[in-house]
Amino acid sequence: MTTALILGAAMRKDGPSPALVRRAEHAAGLYLAGQVDHLVACGGCVTFPPTEAEAIRVILLANGVPATAITLEDKSVDTVQNFRFAKSLVSGPVxxxxxxxxxxxxxxxxxxxxxxxxxxxxxxxxKPRLVLREVGANILYLWKLRGIR
Structure with a gap:
């Protein structure tokens, strides 16, 4: 079984962020093209409900992915937790x-x-703002990932 982990992105007061929608729709495309046969939607409730994982599930379903192909990891609040919490839900490469x-x-x-x-x-x-955000996040993660496992 080939599993895709869809990493969460922000929920806004008015619904999922464009990044979350892009990720979910891309994953649905991979599923419909037969490149993956199971999807793990990652992300808890960081700012506004529902959880990022639930919002991803709704988008996947709307794009033709069957509910039986979707598992939710709905507790994580960052990229490290996305992977840590999803680890028990997958076997093999993702x-x-x-x-x-x-x-x-x-x-x-x-x-x-x-x-x-x-x-x-x-x-x-x-977008320049996203590039700057990611530069800062990469610096933070160099420290955050020390000794993890």
């Missing part, structure tokens, strides 16, 4: 679905947690 800018940090995190992962980045236009 396909990671996240924005291409976030992918290097996600892949480092997967390795640190002990998950064999392969990237399936979501193509999108880079």
């Amino acid at each position: 396909i990671v679905v996240t924005d291409r800018l976030h992918m290097p940090r996600a892949m480092r995190t997967a390795r640190a947690v002990g998950i064999e992962a392969h990237p399936a980045p979501v193509p999108h236009r880079l």
Whole structure:
């Protein structure tokens, strides 16, 4: 079985962020193309309900993915927790679905947690604000990933 981990992204007061929608729709496309046969939606409730995982599930279902192909990891609040909490839900290598800018940090995190992962980045236009955010997050994660497992 090939499993995709869909990493969470922000929920807003008015619904899922564009990043969360992009990730879920990309994962649905992978499923419908037969590239994965199971999807783990990751993300808890960080700011606004519902959980990021539940919002991903709704988008997957709306895009034709059957409920039986979806598992929720709905407790995590960051990338480290996405992988730590999803680790018990998967066996073997996984396909990671996240924005291409976030992918290097996600892949480092997967390795640190002990998950064999392969990237399936979501193509999108880079915005300067997101690049700056990710630079800061990468610096933080260099410290955060020390000694994890």
